[in-house]
Amino acid sequence: MIEELRIRDLGVIADATLPLGPGLSVVTGETGAGKTMVVTAVGLLLGARSDAGAVRSGAKSASAEARLMLEPGHAAVERAVEAGGDAEEYDGGTQLLLARTVGADGRSRAFVGGRSAPVGVLAELGESLVVVHGQSDQIRLKGAVAQRHALDRFAGADLAAPLAEYQELYGHWKSSQAELDTLRSEARERLREAESLSVALQEIDDVDPQPGEDESLKAEAVKLANVEELRLAAAAAHEGLISEEFGETADATTLIDAAKRALDQVSHHDEALAGAAARLAEIGFLINDIAGELSSYQASLDSEGPERLSEIEERRAALAKLIRKYAPSIDEVLEWAAASRTRLDELQDDSSRIEALDAEVAAAESTLRKQAARISKARSKAAKELSVRVSAELTALAMADATLMIEVDSDGQLGPHGVDDISFLLQPHSGAPARPLGKGASGGELSRVMLAIEVVLAAVDPVPTFVFDEVDAGVGGRAAVEIGRRLAMLARHVQVLVVTHLPQVAAFADHHIRVTKTSVRGSDGKTATGFTSSDVQLLDDEERVKELARMLAGQEDSESARAHAQELLDDAKLLPQA
Secondary structure, three states: OEEEEEEEEEEEEEEEEEEEOOOOOEEEEOOOOOOHHHHHHHHHOOOOOOOHEEEEOOOOOOEEEEEEOOOOHHHHHHHHOOOOOOOEEEOOEEEEEEEEEEEEOOEEEEOOOOOOHHHHHHHHHHHHEEEEOOHHHHHHHHHHHHHHHHHHHHHHHHHHHHHHHHHHHHHHHHHHHHHHHHHOOHHHHHHHHHHHHHHHHHHHHHOOOOHHHHHHHHHHHEEEHHHHHHHHHHHHHHHHHOOOOOOOOHHHHHHHHHHHHHHHHHHOHHHHHOOOOHHHHHHHHHHHHHHHHHHHHHHHHHHOOOHHHHHHHHHHHHHHHHHHHHOOOOOHHHHHHHHHHHHHHHHOOOOHHHHHHOOOHHHHHHHHHHHHHHHHHHHHHHHHHHHHHHHHHHHOOOOOEEEEEEEEEEEOOOOOOOOEEEEEEEOOOOOOOEEEEHOOOOOHHHHHHHHHHHHHHHHHHHEEEEEOOOOOOOOOOHHHHHHHHHHHHHHOOOOEEEOOOOHHHHHOEEEEEEEEEEEEEOOOHHHOOOOOEEEEEEEOOOHHHHHHHHHHOOOOOOHHHHHHHHHHHHHHOOOOOO
C-alpha cells in the first residue's frame, strides 16, 4: 500500500504530504481546491503522460513522491531491483520509493528505489500496484477491451493457463501464416531471383576461381613482364657468389674459403679464431645454398616464356570480369557465391516449403480452435458468476432491479485472445431491454457498475491500492450511502483512496484528508498579481464533523449541519459492513 504521498508545485498545491494508511482514505475540499491533483500525482507515479501545464505557475518543476510498503517478494519489488533501484526490508515488509518530476519545459524524469529509471518502468510497476478509476476510466469500462480484461481477471487461473497456451500457439500460427502468404504472393519475384542467381553461379563455376588467385596471378604477371632484368640480376648475383670463369676478381666463395683456411692454420693457438673459422664455414655453406637457388631460379625463367604470360593475362581478364560484376576481390566473389547457393536452395525449395507450411498452418488452426473452445467455456462460466455477483452488488448500491448481463459471443475469427466478443449489458429493471454500458447507462449508473465490479474482483484478484476520482458523480441520497459502504467493504481487502464531494461517502473513511485553497492578492489588490495555493490536512474527529457539515450545507458552523454530520458518522459506524 501507499504509506505516504508527497506533492510539490503540482497545480495549485505548493507542498503537501498526505499520510495514508490501510483502509479507506477520502480527499475532500471545495471545487477547484486541487483535490484532483492527488489523482494526477498518483497517475504520474504510474507512468502517465506528463503535462507541463500542470506545473504550478512560477515553479521550475513539479514532483510527486510515494513511499510504499509491500510484501517481500512482490512482483513490483523484483522489477524495481531489476531496474537498478533499492528496496529496503522494514518492519516485516519491503519499502519502495517512487518519484516523478515534470519540468515547466515539459521534460520528465522518473526514479525507482532512489535511482533514475525510464518512465516505462513506472508504468510496469503500476500494473501490479495501483488501479486508478476516474471519469476517463469509466469511459474505458464501456469498451470491449476493458470488459474482456475485467472478465478475464475474474476468471483467474481457470482461464489464465489455457489462454497463455493459446497465445503462444497463436503467435506461431500467425508467423507461419505470414511466411506462407509471403511465399505465395512473391512467387514470381522469387522465381526471377532464382533464375538470376543460377545464371550468375554458372558463370562463376565456368571460370572456377580459386581463393587468392587474382593476387597470385598479378604477382606472376609482374615477374614475367620483367623476366630479362630478373635473369640478368640472378646471373650477376650467382657469378659474384660462385664464378664459373676464373678471372682477376675472385668470387665470394673463393674469398671466404681462403679466409677460413688462413684461420684454420692458427686456430689451435686461440679458441676465438677457431670460432670465427667455424662461422666462416657456415657462411660458405649458406653461400653455396643461395647460389644453387639462383641457378634454379635462372632455369625457371628460361622455361616461362611469352606463352605463359599470355595465358596469365587471359586468366586475369576472366577473373576481372567476375570482380566487376559480383565483388571487389576473388575471395569476396567466392563468399558471395557461397551465400547465393544457400539462397538458391531456399528459393528452389519453395514448393515443398509451401506444402509443409500449408499442413503446419492447418494443424495449428485446428489446435487453436480446440483451445479457443476451452477459453470460451471458461469465460462463459465466469461470465455467469460475475454477472450474479455484480448484480447483487448493484442491489446493495440502490439499483435493486438492475442486472448486469455479460454476453460471450463468438464470430469464429481467431484473435490474440480467442474467438470471443465480450459485451457488458445493463438491464436497469425487469422488463427493460438490456443495453450496452456505453449506451444505456448514465454516469451515476456507470460509476456504481464500475464500483460493483471492483468490489467483486478485489476478493479474487486484489491489487494493493485503488484510487477513485469522484466515483460518486451523478448520485446522491441512499445510493451515495451505499457507495460509501461498498468502498468501505472494498477497503477490507485493499487500500482505497477516494476523491469525493459527497458527505455520505466521506463518512465511511478511516482517514479523512481535506484540501483547502488560499488566494493571496497582489499589492494592487488583484489576485492575478498574487498567488493561489492549496493546503492538505489530515482531519481529526472534530475537524471531520466540521468538514462534513460544510459538504452537507456549506455552513461548517451551523449546529444543525454539524448534528447531521455527526449522525452520518455514527450511522457509518453502525451500518453492517457485509
